[in-house]
Amino acid sequence: MQKRKLLLGDEAIAQGALDAGVSGAYSYPGTPSTEIMEYVMDNKQAKIRNVHRKWSSNEKTALEAALGAVYSGRRALVSMKHVGLNVAADPFVNSAITGVNGGLVLAVADDPSMHSSQNEQDTRFYAKFARVPLFEPADQQQAYELTRRAFDLSERFELPVIIRLTTRLAHSRADVELLEPRPENELDPETEHNRYTLIPLNARNNYRNLLDKSEKLEQFSEQSDLNKIHGTVAGKRGVIAAGIGYSYFSEYSQTELDIPCLHISFYPTPKRKILKFADNFEEIVVLEDGQPFLEEFLRDARGDRLKICGRLDGTLPRDGELTPDSTAEALGLQTTAHFSKPQDLPGRPPRLCPGCPHADSFDFLGEILETNENARAFSDIGCYTLGFLPPYEAIHTCVDMGASITMAKGAADAGLHPALAVIGDSTFTHSGLTGLLDAIYENSPITVLILDNATTAMTGGQASLAEVGLEDICLGLGVEKQHLHVLKPLSTEKDKNLAVLKEEVEHKGVSVLIVRRPCVQI
Amino acid sequence: MNKLNLILAGVGGQGILTLSTILGQTALAEGLHIKQSEVHGMAQRGGAVVSHFRFNDQQPASSLIPRGRADVILSLEPIEGLRYLPWLNENGMFISASSEVKNIPNYPETKQWQKEMNKLPRKLAVDAQKIAKQGKLRKGANIVLLGASSPYLKLREESILEALKKQFSKHGREIVKKNLALFKKGQQLAAS
Structure with missing residues (x-):
């Protein structure tokens, strides 16, 4: 009898990749894709085989690392949410030009209805644009089987391949019949150096190759039972x-x-x-x-x-x-409701957990905003985005990963004062560092609050790369020592924290306040 | 044909995913095909959480239950289950915990939700929180409700108990025993 296992759509892809002989999984957490990487991390076989399974700083670094792995002949899986592919767009589009050696599969989870996202972008447009083939499973069994076919196709056409799923499939479970696992690829690094060296001379050749492959893929798609x-x-x-x-x-x-x-x-x-x-x-x-x-x-x-x-x-x-x-x-059918939803039933939106350190951060940040009508808090993506809602109402923007620091800098360029940035530790290491460097380079008058809760909380508490040392990162980027503070978000520390913030807001350069207390969920 | 459509509703942190896992393992052990949809991510932070759970002799197609086709709604919080009434079928069973989670400012009067629940032809309200406290397992209300709903779930009791044991075995024998006792309590309530 074949083995049956109850798997989320996300997990079916992870299991599919493991059984297809993947050697490395690369990812940055993002709903609804997070469980793909988490499954690999917890999987016994992955441990025994020593499959690479650590979180990356962001989706771009994840995809580039995976490209290095497939350059070396191994198979790699990269997983991300739809907007993560924006972050990884540069290596993604160019990986179609280089092509791949070992199979490279990108599992991208779209989020229509924006359950946990900022937009509804559809990854199929990306695939078309980059001329990359894309598989779209209907259910968990297909997600499992198509992942292996995606690896096969990737190696056959020497191209990266996307497997696209949407929230509902990513986060629903079904019993899945598993195939026999197959071994990983041996190490076999590329020897033709013009393939992965995209100087115009090589890139033009490679692009023509890609156009040829596209024609063959179109034929394949017409004929395939898929x-x-x-x-x-x-x-x-x-x-x-x-x-x-x-x-x-x-x-x-x-x-x-x-x-x-x-x-x-x-x-x-x-x-x-x-x-x-x-x-x-x-x-x-x-x-x-x-x-x-x-x-x-x-x-x-x-x-x-x-x-x-x-x-x-x-x-x-x-x-x-x-x-x-x-x-x-x-389809012209009726699904009949026999009972109606009672009127005036209040909604129950997500909220910060009792005892959350962010609540204490918003407490003293809120005072600055209340006493200074010109003050703006540019924020970012994480649990702290809930600071937009009452009772906090302590942040004014949330656009994309890392945009808090850069938007604060631009606002300061435009003459806005005080310009504050509010960003979490994991979002900071995802894509806040380069923005901070911009601000330091121009000595921009901004105050950056890094809310360090020692985890990637919103997606369920994954490791945060900030654990390597936020103070050293900031000092290394050029933040002046006297304008780098470590605060503890507690009600008993509120007056002290407020005093530091008030002083730093008036500093005519970059200040960084690391506001540090671990997430209550860890 | 053995077939069930169930909606589980509650507030993030109440143990919906645990229930969903236990039911999934039970149905799998009985050789049934399962589809279940869950809510992950941000909503789990104290927000409204819902899970659709379906099993069938053949693989159910959709992981979401169409409106008007749920056989049972199992709610860990009274107003959370009421949100999904449009999904309940004509003869559907509505089972809810009676203890309120008031983490929102505009929570309705107790009378209001009781009135709504009383309109339903088949319903059962269980003070699961109180029973869990008596059983010295503060977080066990979900298992009390599992017991109370078990007569309507078309799954064999032994299989549910087996899945229960498996789910909690990593927490030690004492916890397993307490959970089994809470399940029985819930079951007795449904029978009385």
């Missing part, structure tokens, strides 16, 4: 369902609905297959989680002839994740 028609092609209406959209479609097609469906699990988009399928019908319903990627293609090609129902004509909501209920409506 893009498959289910049911008999007949009737007036057909469905095109991608990824988890197919699992929602199946919820109804198993019992109460008989419509043919083209299930898409692989990109580049199989354009001919889609058009050939669509041309059999008067109406096509497009089910995809995320942005209307396939729908836009179909509308451009057949919008004048076919009725296309999806996110762009209002059949499905324009934003937010796809659900079984919105799918049912799009």
